[in-house]
Amino acid sequence: MIYFDNAATSFPKPETVYRAMENFMKNIGGNPGRSGHRLSIESAKIIYQARKNLAKLFKVKDSSRIIFTANATEALNLGIKGLLEPGDEVITSAFEHNSVMRPLRTLEKEVKVKVKVIPPSKSETVDLEKLEENITKHTKLIISIHASNVTGDLMPIEKIGKIAKKHNVYFMVDAAQTAGALPLYPEKIGIDLLAFTGHKALFGPQGTGGLYIKERVELKPLKQGGTGSNSEFEEQPDFLPDKYESGTPNTVGIAGLGAGVKFILEEGIEKIKKRKKELTEYLLTKLETIKGIKIYGNKNLPAHRSFSEGGENKTSIVSFNIKNLSSSKISQILSEKHDIMTRPGLHCAPAAHKTLGTFPEGTLRISLSYFNTEQEINQLVKTLKNFQIERCKQIKTDSDRYLFASI
Ligand SMILES: Cc1ncc(COP(=O)(O)O)c(C=O)c1O
CATH class of the missing domain: 3.90.1150.10 (Aspartate Aminotransferase, domain 1)
Structure with missing residues (x-):
């Protein structure tokens, strides 16, 4: 068998990924951060370590700014729906995946968010002049894929980041195809929100992904619920990562993702x-x-x-x-x-x-x-x-x- 569909999901994974998942399922199994017993604490440590590994890979200083999600789609929805409000404008590229286009088209229809799609120029995958010309006082967000999942072509995200910063507009990147494949450091290039998936180049299993949220970027959470923290209050905690991570997480998946990222860190x-x-x-x-x-x-x-x-x-x-x-x-x-x-x-x-x-x-x-x-x-x-x-x-x-x- 020859597998050439790694942009859909990577296969096979490094051996250590399988072992980490089997070890969690057979020997640990506790609900992370929910109880004080040994197995719950072990589970929480696995999640903490996976978050730390991702922070190291992305050179993010504070690992709690990385939120675990079910996949890149959920991370993109959290960023898009958590940020945009009626009357806002959003600018995006002509190469986006439906996990960006569909939430945008939904907001366009339901709450009159204005979506502007910028075509490529002769020399770039996005026409940067047109992009800048399209920024108005209502523009809240620029969102761009990092690499097209159709052609593999990279978008000029550093240049887009500079334009976004100049105009005080949030910048979100869909790194589903590049996280784990290329060096990618959001804090170096002015990315406010970086969505990634766990099951492609990061070598994790399906059902894993995440969102890096820059300091001072406030999003409405997609969901509220139990976090294992602040249980005396009926209100959602306001600190990270708990603000955005309600419900029992996919700990077995995150165990695999943590091992996948560790493999990348060790290989380089x-x-x-x-x-x-x-x-x-x-x-x-x-x-x-x-x-x-x-x-x-x-x-x-x-x-x-x-x-x-x-x-x-x-x-x-x-x-x-x-x-x-x-x-x-x-x-x-x-x-x-x-x-x-x-x-x-x-x-x-x-x-x-x-x-x-x-x-x-x-x-x-x-x-x-x-x-x-x-x-x-x-x-x-x-x-x-x-x-x-x-x-x-x-x-x-x-x-x-x-x-x-x-x-
Ligand atoms: C560019 C891009 N964005 C987003 C996604 C969605 O990823 P997921 O299926 O993990 O939500 C994909 C998946 O193929 C993708 O290629």
């Missing part, structure tokens, strides 16, 4: 970044040898150009189409006949596909992990190249005829 984020960059470059170079392929993103630059211009402009995600072949059919056959996992279609990001001109058909997405290899990439490319030759001989139905028409 620079080493992980370098290896994934090598693999992505290798993948791009190999894909370019396929007849009729169109690779999207980074202004369609081939690998050697997209990575040689200094700085980072891509994560380990590559989206493409092959002339006359449907991405969903290729993905299905790769899975069923060749045991290679990829993701076709729209990737929950219709806005990005409209921007790229690939809506509604979408693209085939290959997303690499630190654990993928050059041999696996060779296998994929060889399979794609043989694909048409093999299948053309076996055309049986009209839909096959369309799908496998020669290029």
Whole structure:
């Protein structure tokens, strides 16, 4: 089996992640911070340590400013709905995932929040001049994806952060695809809210994620309830992280996430970044040898150009189409006949596909992990190249005829 769907969720995880989760389930199991007994205290320590590990990875001084959530979607909803009020304006990019666009469109409809979507310019994934021109006295928030989950292209978040600061506007980043993949330090680059997911490059299990909240940023909590603290009061505690973390947490998941982040800290984020960059470059170079392929993103630059211009402009995600072949059919056959996992279609990001001109058909997405290899990439490319030759001989139905028409 070859797994190339790490932008959906990473697989496999480091061994230590499985062991941490099994250890919690078999040997600890207590409800963190709820009781005074040994197992409850052990559980609370696991959560504390995971928070500390994340604070170290993101170079955040006060770990209590990292709130655990069920995923990036919940973190984004907390930031967006916790901040925006009727009449506010929000500016965002044309590459956002639905976990940003849907809460924004809901607020637009329900409470008349005004949403402005800024297209890319010739040289950047977002037109920074247009973005600045669109700031008014009602603009409360700029929100941007860090790396597109369709193309892997990075947004110029440092430049956006500067513009937000200049105009005294909050800046929120959706780092679902970059937390754990690239160095990312919100306190260095003026990010007020950083949403991340635990189950992708951070190597945690599904059902984990979080939100970094900068000092003095006040959000309305999405929920209220038991926190194990201040139990004598019926009002929600006002201190972090309890203000935003009501209800028994996903301790087994957070145990796994803590171990995933520890793995990254021990390997080193620079080493992980370098290896994934090598693999992505290798993948791009190999894909370019396929007849009729169109690779999207980074202004369609081939690998050697997209990575040689200094700085980072891509994560380990590559989206493409092959002339006359449907991405969903290729993905299905790769899975069923060749045991290679990829993701076709729209990737929950219709806005990005409209921007790229690939809506509604979408693209085939290959997303690499630190654990993928050059041999696996060779296998994929060889399979794609043989694909048409093999299948053309076996055309049986009209839909096959369309799908496998020669290029
Ligand atoms: C860019 C981006 N934002 C947000 C999300 C949502 O993450 P989650 O499913 O963990 O809520 C994803 C998931 O694919 C994503 O790629």
